[in-house]
Structure formats: C-alpha cells, structure tokens
Amino acid sequence: MHRDKRQRMSDSIPSQKDRKYDRQLRLWAASGQRALEDASVCLLGSSPVATETMKNLILPNVGSYTVVDGGNVTEDDLSANFFFDSDSIGKSKAQSASLLLNELNKDSTGSYLDQKPSKIVASNLSYFDQFSIIVASVSSFDKYSDLEALSEYLYSHYIPLVVISSAGFYGYVRVVMKELPIIDTHPDSLVDLRLDSPWPELMEYVNNFPEPETAAARDHVPMIVLLLKTADKWIKEHEGGLPTKRDEKLAFKKQVEALRQGDSENVDEAVAAVWRLYQKSNQVPSQIRDLFNLSAEDSTDRDPTFWTLVEALKDFVAETGTFPLSGTVPDFKAYTKDYVDIQRVYKDKANKDLSRFKEIVATKVVEVPETVIEEFSKNSRFIHLARGTSLTHDISPESLAQITSEDDDLLKLYYVIRASQMLGGKQDAFSIMTKTNELGVTADVVEYSQEVARYEGRELHNISSVIGGVASQEIVKILAKQYVPLNNTVLFDGIGSKMEKWLL
C-alpha cells in the first residue's frame, strides 16, 4: 500500500517543490532529501567560511539551522563576507548573518543565538544535543581548547562535528565523528552476475536457451548465456573447475572469442565480461568482515537499525555462503523478450534472497522498516562504516607519524595552522614554529610558519568559499547517509592549488 503510493508519486508530473530540487534529487533521491529536511544544523561562527558553508546547506533545503556567534559586525567583517552588508555594521553578528542567510530559501528555517560559542561550551554543553550536526569555525572560539572540549563532548555523544578553518591561501575541513554507518554508498555499479556460482534457475534458463537459427538471432544471444554455456562446457571438459591459471584463462577467452562470426557485438560484450567469471561471490570483502567483528561490540548509543542489519547479514552469509543478490543487471545486446526474461531471473533470485534476509532480521530484537531492509539487502556488499577520531587525536604519535620528508607535505602545514590556532592572538613566525615543534612536529616548518604568520588570521573569500563548498558537500553526505564521507581531514593549499587528506 505504502509502496504503491510512492510509486505513483515518482511516476507523475513533479510538484513545484520537486522541480525546484530536481537537479539534486537526481543524486540523492527522495530519501536523501527527506533526511536533509529532517536535519537541524548548528553553525558556530559567522565569518565568511561559516556563512559560505551554511549557504550551501540552506540552498538544498536543510530543515533548520541556528547561527551562533557573539559580538557585533565591524567594517572589516564586511570585507569578505557576502552575508553582511552595510546595514549589519554595529549589529549582532549572529543576527545579521542569519537575516541575510534566511533570504536564500524560504523552505529552510533559520534562527540565531547572540552568544560566544566558547561561553556555551563552558556553561551548557547539552545545548548541542538538539542538533543533527555541529559546524564549527575555529576562529569563532576564544581558545582552541574550547573547541577541543566541544569535540570530546560531541564525539562521545555520537553527534558529528565538522570543523572549518580558512586564513590567507590555506583552509581545512576536519570531520569529527565516532561512527557513521552508510548503507547507500553509491558504488560505481551494483551489478552482480554470479557467473562463478550460478543458481539452478539461472542455469536452467541458460540450458533451455534455444540454439539460434538465423544470423540475427545468433547476434542477439545474451552475453550471459554465451559465457555460462562456454563455462559449462569448459567445466565438463576440465573435471569440474573454472580456469584458474593464466594459460587456462587465456584458452578460455579464446573459446569465447571463437564464438564470433562476423561483427557480433554480443560476443564482444562476452569477451569484455569474462573477468566476471573469476569473481568470488563467496568471498567476504575485508571491510565487511571488520564490520562482522565489530557488530559483537557493545552497542548502546550506536545506530540500532544498522547494527541489527549487520548481525542479520552475518547470519545470512554464514547460512548461504554469500550476500543477498542485488538483482541489477547491465544492459547487453539481446532481443527484448530475452533481456526481460533474464532480468526477471535475477530479480526473482534477489527477491528470494531478500525474503530470507527479512526472515532473519525479524528474529532480531530491533524492528527495522521494510524499505531500509530492502535498501540494505541490495547494497549489502558495499555498506560502509566511517569510524573517526576526536580532535585530540591529531597530536597522537600515529597521526604525527604520517608526516613525510617531502618539502611540500601539506600535513606539516596542517600542524602549523593548528599550532597558530592554539596560540591565538597576535603571533609571529617564530612563535608558530616553536608551538608546531611542541606539538611533536620535527620537520622543517620555517616557510609555512612565515606564510601563516603574514595572513594574521584573515580570510580570503575564495579560500573560504572553497572550504565552505567542501564542508557542505561532506555535511550533506553525512546527513543524507549516502556516498562515502571524508574521514577525517582535508587541507586546501590555494597557492599550490591542491588538496591532501589524512585520517588523523
């Protein structure tokens, strides 16, 4: 019933709202959009990097947001900020920014709080519990340690924090999240043909496929049929196994190629897909195996739906030796009826796997909505768990060990910027350098320290806008729980026009 209704909606002429968001719905679909519209964002800071990030979240229609900042707008604040104008001067920063941000999209609900982020961290950390995500501009804090305190709190409460920073030609995004499970990672392809282990119904279809009687019919034999027939013949001739050695594989490929009579596109497709025979459907990818091991861990505070599904998947794999079939087949040359029939064989198997998977899920304590089970079943081979760290982990030995001996290693620069932010106030190259060394960075950071010192912490609009773009893209992925988010730090060097990323 519920399903029918959804079907009808996507079939009909789109509403005004669907037309407005059409270009993004084609990426994250109605489910991602719903997640975005259910989310509430807390923005700490109102400098250009903060307002640019917020702009890119309001436009796609994040449900609600609150701009938090203390102090009043000065003339200098206007220099690179699109969301202050001359009317803002002398007024509350948070109020002025939210006023102009609100104009961007009436569907999104904005509010503001005229208070310094550091003050809230000191007095009322539970204030942040109401939000789906916190976006924090480093410069909005009195002391870097206040931001670290916030990071610790949010990390332990499973609330994602996205730290943004921009000064001169440099900027970075640091994502703090304890754990983020993603079902719909949008892999390049969900195609899973199971040619290495065809199930009985598929083999029955292939064996009953009639010998073509005309040249046209021959050119329309589906590549799946060509491959499985050739494989079947090979197995009979070679005592039960598919080719494993290099020369066997070459010989097998020659057998497929030998099917070519003239310009047979279907044979070309079969040759190009031979590798699929050697895929190991019974193999569990290492990142999934890691998940199976993790799922036994204590799961309070964790996403109960996801972990229930992981438990169920573990059972399914133990029972059947493989994953639920996705049911997705690629396009290949075939007569319409044959294509639709093969598609049906794959879909039937996918539905059968899904039914079994649902039965297993039903034995678990947590109740999971049907649509989520379906999505999980289809994507089960590609599910992803991002496990991050809190800000304090930046200066752990394993993070520092990632610094290379390269002169232009941008990780050194990250620590230089972080050192300068920890210092706060007015500073020179020497004090930044000293602080960077104190953090445990032994490499030469003289030039980066000089460069960072001359910026005086001022934001260039372009760099803030690049960082605002990167941060908002990651935030949309985190809120929509789709695609694979950054884990956990990326730095943009606007002089070298390049980015680097690390897991710190």
Added chain:
Amino acid sequence: MHELHDQIWTSLPNLFSTMTAVRNPYSISPVLTTSGPFSDEEFAPSPDVITALADMSILVIGAGGLGCEILKNLALSGFKKIHVIDMDTIDISNLNRQFLFRPSDVGKPKSEVAAEFINRRVAGVHVTPHFGKIQDFDNDFYMQFTLVVCGLDSIEARRWINATLVGLVGDSPETLKPLIDGGTEGFKGQSRVILPTITSCYECSLDMLTPQTTFPMCTIANTPRLPEHCIEWASVLEWPKHFDRKADNDDVEDVTWIFEQARARAEQFGIEGVTYQLTQGVIKNIIPAIASTNAIIAASSCNEAFKVATTCVPFLNNYMMYSGNNSVYTYTFQHQKRPDCPVCGVQVLRLAVPKSTTLENLIERLKENPATKVKNPSLRTASKSLYMASPKELEEMTRGNLVKLVGELVGEEEVTVTDEALPFSLRLVVDVE
C-alpha cells in the same frame, strides 16, 4: 509614467550603494601588501596592487550555477569592474544553487538579475550585464578585458570562446587574455587556467570529455531493453510522426506526451522504470548540479583569477580535478598542449586512410574522432566543394561525391572542414596509404 517610476525604483539600490561605504580591502591586504616565502620573486607588494585590481575589467561568461558564485567571489576579492554574459532566463530548477535568484525572478534574464543583486549587496562593485549569446559580441568587445572566467555548461560555447581568445593573441602582451574555466557534474568538477597559445587550451583536451551515451537506432526501433530506449523511441521516432514542430523539453504537456508514449511502450515490452523524471532527464540530457560543487569549482577558479591578476603567488599550472563521490579526491596536474591542436597548435590535422576510403567513410571518421567532434561537416578544397551539408541545393549537388574515393577526389590538396560544432575551420590533409 508608470514605466519611469519603475526605472527609478530599480536604479535606487544602486544609488544607495554608491552612497554607502565601499567594502574595505581588509581581507586581501595581507597577501597583496606583504610578500612571503612562496611569493613570486618579481612581485612588488604594495597598496597599488589593490588599486590596479579595482581598475581591471574582467569578464564572466555564464550567470548560472558557477556564474552566480563567480560574480560573488570576484566582487569580494577586490575586482570592481565586472561584466557578465548569459543568454538564459531563470528557471525554477535553478533555485537549488543559483543563490542570486528568488522564486519571483523566474523568467527574468539571469545576467540582469545577478548583476543587480551583486551591485546592491557589494557596495563599490559594478557588474554590467549582457543578456545574449557570446557569439553576438565581436573581437573589440573581448579585447577590453584583462581576464575571462568561464562558468558554462555547454561544450560548444567553451570551444567558441577558447578559439576566439586564441585568435585575439597578437604581438602586444595585452592581447593575451588568460581564460579560467570551471565545470561541474554532480559531486565532481574541474577548474583550469588557459593562457591562449602558451598552455594547453580547451580544444587540446577535448578528448578528455566522456562521450555522451547514445543508443543505436535499431535498438530503439526494434529491441528496446532499458527505459531510456523507450524514451528515445517516443521522442525521436514517435514525436515527428504526430507533430510538425519540435518538442519543447521544458513544456509539461510536451514532456508528458513523450512520457506517456514511452511508458506505454515499456509496458508493452515488460520494461520497468520509465518515470516522468527520467523522461525529462533523457530528453534534456540533464546533468545533476548541486550548490557545494559549484562553490568549490567557482571559488578555486576565482582564486586563480585573483592570482593571475595580481601575480602575488604562482597560479595553477594548469588543471585541478575534484571528486566528492567517495570521500574527497583531487588531482592537480599539467595538461599538455597538443602540437596538432586545431586551435592553438600547428593547425593542420593529418589523417592516414586506406586506399578504399570513400568521402562518406572519411566524414564518418571525422564524426567519430574524439579530437574533432564534428556533427554534420562540410568539406571543400581550394579548387572545389567536396560535400556541402547545407543548404539543400548544394547538398544535392555534392551528394554524388560521397561514394567516390578520397584518393581520387582530393589528392594531395588540403581540405577545409567546417561544421556547426566547430568554432573555426579545420585544416585537414589526407594521407592515402
């Protein structure tokens, strides 16, 4: 009277903005009035650089997803004389990213609304809008600018402006107009700096574009398998049978007609997945577009424009790619100039063909060649017309040549190829093997 009243009202915000304080250069002054370890050696830091930036004329092409961002970025980076060209009017589907437009602006010219917004918001900046096609402006128009920043979604328009700027390059250094080009698709995008005739140009990299998916006509007509096949059948084969005009892909009635035909065909064949959304996507070739990616690409382009204009630190040499599908991935590299680039290289393309090649075969090869990407070319030599795609009379007169052998028809002569997709004439020499 009423009109005059409107005029006064629309020009009022500008009057006010010139009265209010101009935004100060607080943000840009450290990088322009001091130098650092990575500054260019010849760079002379000084407040004069800020003045020079304010005096420079810069052209923005496109006032869409990238264009809105570009205008904002330049206005907040010290540029004050900005022109923008765009031929489009605002559509509701623009509003999820083109942040200078509101629902009440739907139907108005993008360039004008965008310029008015920036002029109102950023005091002291003057954006001049041009509502039209880039091809409508002559060389003198383009010559007035120091820099060109492009935020286009059309390959044809990019090829045209690229060829035009290469053509402008003369003996004096002012004739060299750096072109900064950005493009996005979903979570991915790229920005690049082109110094016409010096670095790799847009035409040099044409073969990097992913070819558009096309479906064979026989599949569409006889053996559909995908919903897309049914949609193509409805729009390409069925529509002309029922209407004397082209379908308007923005018109709900026209799209609905195609959608319903496609859905009926899909049902007949047992094919699933024809929706209105997909129908519109296929017939309009819609590319997903989001605010965040546009922000990244536009800002990185404008960062390069700022560096090129001020020479304060080195600029991108010459290509940066960004992808956000799977974490964040970027790649910065130097795209190589193609010596045989038909726009900026030695301008003769050499093609080796077998003896049996007919003129028709040659035309097919030109169409398939990723480096030329012609659609329906006309070919002639200095002495004769080989094949003229239009007008109809000439096409009929030259059609007979199509079956003739290239070797006999052309010999050693140079062939000039013209095509609607080519912003220049391609010079071709055929080597018959």
